[in-house]
Amino acid sequence: MHTIVMTGATGGIGRAAAHEMLRADPDLHLVVMSRPGVPGTDAPQLDSGIGRSTPIATDLADIDSIQAAVHEVTRQLDDGSLPPLVGIVGNAGLQFVDALHETVDGLESTFAVNVVANHLLLRGLLDRLSSPARIVITVSDTHFGDLRHNLGMVPAPRWSSPSVLSRPRAFDEPGTVRAGRRAYSTSKLAAIHLVHEWARRLPEGVDIVAYNPSFVPGTGLVRAAGLRDRLVGRWLLPAVAISPTIDRIPTAGKKLADVVLGHTRTASGSYVDRTRVVASSDESYDPDRERELWDFLEGLAGLRTTASQ
Template identity: 45%
Template sequence: MARRPHDHYVVLARGDAARAAETLGQATGADRVVGVSCDLGSLADVNRAAGMVTAGVDAGRLPPLGGFLGNAGVVFLTTDTRTADGYEATFAINVLAHQLLIRLLMPRFVAPAWVVLTTSDSHFGQFRYTLGATPPPRWAAPAELATPRHGGPQAAGRAYATSKLGTIYLTHALARRLPPGVGAHSYNPALVAGTDFFRAAPQPLRAVMQGFFRLQLALGRGMTAERAGRRLAETILAGMPGPSGGYVDRGRAVPSSPESYDEGREEELWREGARLCG
């Protein structure tokens, strides 16, 4: 994406964002890439990062926002991992932090613009999507999902699938609220190998999961990180297919799970998510 001439990009990263932006600029020849550090595990840091972006737009150092790609996601081995705010980390990072960040940036979007949030086909909760590696989602009140609780790998996998269902609910709620000409889509990259996604796991389990991912890659059920990233970028640059609020599976607009269409849950998430984010 950064190789496109005349575009300006902001890289939000938990670590050394300035270095990440510099590396991206050197690799692509882009000279308008800005880094802003942002730890999605801290709502205060999300507020700070969003404030830096909006201040840059208001001062003319950055152009009005034309797009937002939320590509961050985590999975843990337990459901008692806490963020800086005391929330269950999977739901807080994958859903609440993105909701807060986009809400704070919304007034700076200028049409035509887009918001894309990466989700997962694990939200279907069916064997043909997960091969039994992830339990099906189990939705509950947002305050309950944000509460740390005792649970091992099985519960943690369910929390991940549930958070990805929440990402689709958030996308639908956003589509009803974004300014005209600004669309929202959820995007499923499917199984992606080679991302160190299970870095929180002990080495033996991490090796098993990485082996499982490589096997699926060999069987044609997944993609390398490079290929998946290219597919995502090409889809965005070509114009997201389907109407705002839609679900895009590796570049194709398709229906998400029947459970993912629930306006009552979507509005509850929007309302209660705002309260949880302060």
């Protein structure tokens, strides 16, 4: 038996992936980190009563909550309540209709959940990973910022210092949907930077992969949108959903599960577009940015650790 820790397993692509992972791997025990009270997180609902999942209450927008959840997972690993840890899946993600939402730690919520939470989770559990192990972070092709990848619905990322990006009002007209979506695409660019930097630092036998599900109708990308995007969602997307270039939720979930379980072969640091290893955007390859982001996130973790002692 072995354990995989997963965020974002309570709905959409993540829930479909969780079911597929438990079906395909009879030796898997899945630890699901999610906010308390979220429907579908209790073990019988998630694993159909087979007893191979454990919910851990976690608010990914709260650093203290993440650290408490990591402590609980490590405790259960150390006392044998959980089998050895062989994987971490950072699938949770947020997108808001503005860039004003702020966490209890004073961080912009999109950046906090899509970037900071992943780093803190990996940092906290790294020492408990048993080789060979795989880490998968769900990203988005919106980070390309072009019409081909986002149908014109999401503005291109706009990079600046992580100390700026991590705070509310980092983008022009922060109260608008456009700013909220730019915060999303920028956070997904940051997540790819993070994957690259982790790939350089992980020990032998532990790899990390960025998974892009592409556009999946039904996951809420166009909610609270303007008239044009609502029309696209109502008329265009149902038509293109039958295209081989766009997946339904169950299909995208299976492809995520295949990446997590190693059925999709790829080197550490790779960008997997559904089933194919491809290059992410030219902008996403920037060692200086990646190092700066790493240092900033390490600072957040270090400051909170110091403050908690």
